[in-house]
Structure formats: C-alpha cells, structure tokens
Amino acid sequence: MKDKLQRARTFEQRYHPHLSETEQPRFHVTGGVGWINDPNGFSVYRGEYHLFYQYNPYDTKWGPMHWGHVKTRDFLHWDRLPCALAPDESYDKDGCFSGSALELPDGRHLLLYTSVRNVRRSNGVVDGYQTQSVAVGDGIDYQKFEGNPILDADDLPEGNSRIDFRDPKIWFEEGKFWAVVGNRSADKSGSILLFESDDTFHWRFCSVLASCHNQYGKMWECPDFFELDGKQVLLISTQNMTSMGLEFHPGNATLCILGRYDREKRHMLRDNTHAVDYGTDFYAMQTLKALDGRRVMIAWMQSWESSGCKLKGLPFCGQMTLPRELSVRDGRLIQNPVREIEQYRAVKVSYQNMMITDETSLQGVCGRFLDMTVTVRPGNRDHMYRYFKVNVAKDGERVTMIRHKPENNTIRVDRSRSGFPHDIVNVRDFPIFPHDELKLRIIMDRYSLELFVNDGEQAASFVIYTPISADSISFSCDGSAIIDVVKYDIEV
Numbered sequence: 001m002k003d004k005l006q007r008a009r010t011f012e013q014r015y016h017p018h019l020s021e022t023e024q025p026r027f028h029v030t031g032g033v034g035w036i037n038d039p040n041g042f043s044v045y046r047g048e049y050h051l052f053y054q055y056n057p058y059d060t061k062w063g064p065m066h067w068g069h070v071k072t073r074d075f076l077h078w079d080r081l082p083c084a085l086a087p088d089e090s091y092d093k094d095g096c097f098s099g100s101a102l103e104l105p106d107g108r109h110l111l112l113y114t115s116v117r118n119v120r121r122s123n124g125v126v127d128g129y130q131t132q133s134v135a136v137g138d139g140i141d142y143q144k145f146e147g148n149p150i151l152d153a154d155d156l157p158e159g160n161s162r163i164d165f166r167d168p169k170i171w172f173e174e175g176k177f178w179a180v181v182g183n184r185s186a187d188k189s190g191s192i193l194l195f196e197s198d199d200t201f202h203w204r205f206c207s208v209l210a211s212c213h214n215q216y217g218k219m220w221e222c223p224d225f226f227e228l229d230g231k232q233v234l235l236i237s238t239q240n241m242t243s244m245g246l247e248f249h250p251g252n253a254t255l256c257i258l259g260r261y262d263r264e265k266r267h268m269l270r271d272n273t274h275a276v277d278y279g280t281d282f283y284a285m286q287t288l289k290a291l292d293g294r295r296v297m298i299a300w301m302q303s304w305e306s307s308g309c310k311l312k313g314l315p316f317c318g319q320m321t322l323p324r325e326l327s328v329r330d331g332r333l334i335q336n337p338v339r340e341i342e343q344y345r346a347v348k349v350s351y352q353n354m355m356i357t358d359e360t361s362l363q364g365v366c367g368r369f370l371d372m373t374v375t376v377r378p379g380n381r382d383h384m385y386r387y388f389k390v391n392v393a394k395d396g397e398r399v400t401m402i403r404h405k406p407e408n409n410t411i412r413v414d415r416s417r418s419g420f421p422h423d424i425v426n427v428r429d430f431p432i433f434p435h436d437e438l439k440l441r442i443i444m445d446r447y448s449l450e451l452f453v454n455d456g457e458q459a460a461s462f463v464i465y466t467p468i469s470a471d472s473i474s475f476s477c478d479g480s481a482i483i484d485v486v487k488y489d490i491e492v
C-alpha cells in the first residue's frame with residue numbers, strides 16, 4: 001500500500017477506537033477526527049450504502065484531500081471503514097477531490113474522482129489542474145487505474161477551463177455509463193458537461209447539459225442529475241451566488257433545476273429553479289437510488305464561509321446532514337428525513353390543542369437528540385398571531401429560535417445565541433407556502449438542527465455549538481396559536 005494511505009489508516013487506527021461518545025453526534029456522520037467536507041461516492045455496494053467524503057484526517061481544517069469512508073444499512077447507524085483514497089500519485093498529488101461511485105457489473109466498486117495537480121507558473125502563481133480519475137475496489141481497498149487520468153483538458157470544449165473541472169457524478173442508463181462534471185465555460189461562469197462511456201475507463205465528451213450564463217452564481221460544482229416522479233432534476237452547488245430575494249443567499253449556495261431532459265440534444269430544459277436548502281449550513285449534496293427505489297440525498301452540513309468557525313477542542317470539524325428522501329410535488333423538490341429514523345424513536349411525548357399566548361414549556365418536551373413535529377394553527381382565525389416561535393437548545397443564556405411571521409409568511413431561524421464564538425451569519429429568513437396549518441419538523445443531534453417545513457416543502461440546516469446542557473424547549477406567540485406537539489428522543 002502506498003505510504004500516504006497507510007499513514008492515514010494508521011492515524012485512524014490510533015484515534016478512532018477512542019472517540020468520545022459525548023462529543024460526536026449520535027446519527028450524523030463526522031470524520032471522527034479531522035476535517036470533512038463534501039459527501040462523495042454515496043452508493044449502493046453489495047447491498048449496503050457506502051459514503052465517502054472529502055477528508056483531511058490530520059487537522060480540523062481543509063488540507064490534503066483524502067477520501068474517508070463509512071457504510072450503513074439504515075442511514076443512521078454508520079460503521080467506520082479505513083480511509084479509501086490518499087493523494088499519492090503524480091496526477092492527484094494535490095488532492096483527491098469530490099466524485100461518485102457505482103457498483104460495476106463484475107461486482108467491483110468503482111470510484112470516479114477529481115485528481116488535482118498543482119503547477120507553479122514562472123511568476124509564482126499556482127494553477128491547480130483538475131482531471132478525472134478512477135479507482136476500483138472491494139468496499140475496503142481501492143486501486144487506482146494505471147491509465148489515469150481518464151478525462152483531462154483534451155476532453156473539454158474549446159475555451160473551457162482546465163482548472164475548474166471537477167466533481168463527476170456517474171450513473172448507468174440506456175446501456176452505458178454517463179457522468180456529469182462541473183466546469184467553467186468561456187464566459188467564465190459555470191456549466192455542467194455530460195460525458196459517456198462503455199466501460200467507465202474510456203470516456204467521450206457528449207454535450208453541455210446546462211449553462212449558468214452568469215445567472216446563478218459563477219462556478220458550478222458537485223452536480224447530480226436524475227429523474228424523479230416524472231421530472232428531470234439537476235442539483236448544483238454554486239460559488240459566488242448573489243442573493244435573489246429570500247430565495248438564494250450570497251456566496252456558496254445550492255440550486256435545484258427541475259425540468260425535462262432532451263435526450264436528442266442531451267440538454268436540460270428548465271421549468272423551475274429554487275434553493276435546495278434554506279439554512280446556513282448545507283452544500284455539495286449528492287444522491288443515490290436506494291435498494292427500494294427511493295432517491296436519497298445527503299449533503300455537507302457546513303458552509304465554506306464559516307468553515308473556520310468551530311468549537312475549540314472538538315476533534316472533528318464538519319458533519320453530514322441526515323439523509324433525506326426526495327420526491328417532486330407541485331414543481332418543487334420535496335425533502336423528508338429518511339423513514340429509518342422512526343426505528344430509533346425512543347420516549348414519545350405528545351400534546352394536542354395547546355393554546356399558546358405567552359412563553360410556555362410543556363413537560364417532557366426537551367432534549368438535544370430528537371425528532372419533534374409542531375403543528376401550528378391560529379388561536380383566533382379573525383386575529384392571526386403576529387409571530388409564533390419555537391425556542392430550542394435553551395437555557396438562561398442561550399437559545400436557537402424558529403419564528404413564523406404570517407404577515408410576510410416567512411420563517412426565521414436565529415442561532416445568534418447558539419454557542420458560536422464568532423460573528424458569522426446567524427440568521428436566515430425564507431418564504432414559505434400558505435397552508436391552513438403550519439408544520440415544523442425539527443431534527444436535533446447535539447450540534448445540529450434540521451428543519452423540515454410543511455411535509456418537506458422546504459428544509460433548512462444549521463450547525464449549533466450550544467453546550468448540551470442547554471436542552472430546554474419553549475413556545476411563544478404574539479397573539480394566540482393552538483399547537484400539537486409530538487416529540488421523540490432519538491437513540492442510535
């Protein structure tokens with residue numbers, strides 16, 4: 001085995017057996033130690049779900065990118081596996097960047113990833129040349145292909161960037177292998193390129209599937225492309241987004257394009273676009289088709305903008321979202337927590353038709369590892385409340401607040417008092433769709449809060465670093481609201 005991979009595995013053997021249960025989330029993936037970003041290679045292999053991730057084992061900040069590895073049968077209980085890829089070849093010496101995986105017809109597991117090689121120009125500027133490479137293995141050990149890289153600058157359309165060319169997502173369809181890859185076109189903004197292959201080792205450029213034209217951010221990365229409920233879905237993570245109302249926030253953002261796939265021209269035709277997640281911490285999402293046919297998505301639950309802002313002393317930085325089941329309804333991507341979470345529901349506490357006027361706590365409704373649904377109706381149909389709030393991760397000093405304001409039908413999540421010792425983006429507002437009642441499903445797992453609004457019409461993900469002792473929950477209202485609450489503790 002190459003030295004760099006052996007070193008990473010030895011390092012993991014030293015630290016992983018001693019991870020403290022009181023530091024790690026219970027059912028969200030972390031690297032255990034070190035840094036993680038994008039999910040990679042989320043795939044079914046030999047009847048189990050494998051997940052790899054961008055990984056620097058040695059530090060809680062981004063560095064030489066390896067692929068860390070875990071697997072699961074139910075998306076909540078994950079087994080750690082040894083580091084799968086290290087940047088140990090001339091073509092990937094500066095990083096094994098993001099990519100995807102697939103079970104080959106011959107039973108091997110194929111990893112398709114971006115290999116990065118930095119070249120210093122005579123004026124000192126360093127260019128990171130990005131190419132695509134493959135490795136095959138048995139679910140634990142992977143060998144890089146001797147013919148790597150399998151896609152390079154020669155495969156790109158004239159004028160496209162050789163530096164920004166990354167994050168291949170592979171699938172099998174119509175008797176062939178296909179991959180979408182993020183790239184920057186001649187207008188300097190993002191495009192998603194489609195490649196085809198008969199054997200996964202030799203690839204041909206097929207088409208420009210979609211282009212940004214400087215409309216939604218700049219560089220487009222981490223694409224995913226699939227059909228769902230009769231619609232074609234293109235998921236993209238985009239850099240340098242500028243805000244558009246409350247729909248898209250500036251910086252690194254996510255974009256869902258729903259439409260049709262013109263198979264003649266191999267082109268995506270757009271019907272609707274919207275953000276994938278409305279929280280502060282969500283990027284680089286990737287999906288798989290589960291064994292029972294569900295489309296399941298996972299994402300990095302952190303943001304590049306605040307990635308340096310972590311809790312001192314924690315051995316890891318970065319976590320994944322809870323995997324989410326996707327569907328398409330009324331021209332939108334619907335996201336709900338995987339149903340497997342129900343198997344881990346422990347103590348149930350429920351209340352019905354509680355009238356909320358002042359700040360109210362309900363006995364037994366508390367905790368930091370939970371799955372809680374709050375259904376809210378106006379207390380008086382003629383006088384709508386001015387706001388309704390759920391306050392979680394609360395003690396005398398700290399609180400994370402979820403507020404509904406009917407006047408403009410928005411949700412605000414405010415984590416300004418949620419344990420971050422940094423002045424980062426702490427508040428997000430987003431518009432929701434009108435319904436007779438409002439449903440807020442809240443999943444918490446020590447250092448995170450994921451919110452699902454109105455049966456998954458919208459999702460919003462947040463990292464919080466509130467000390468675990470702050471586990472109170474209360475409800476408050478300006479006006480009156482009637483609520484039902486169902487809360488389960490989650491024990492994995």
Ligand code: FRU
Binds near residue numbers: 283
């Ligand atoms: C997205 C990203 C990818 C790249 C990886 C590097 O978060 O920038 O485009 O492959 O992270 O770690």
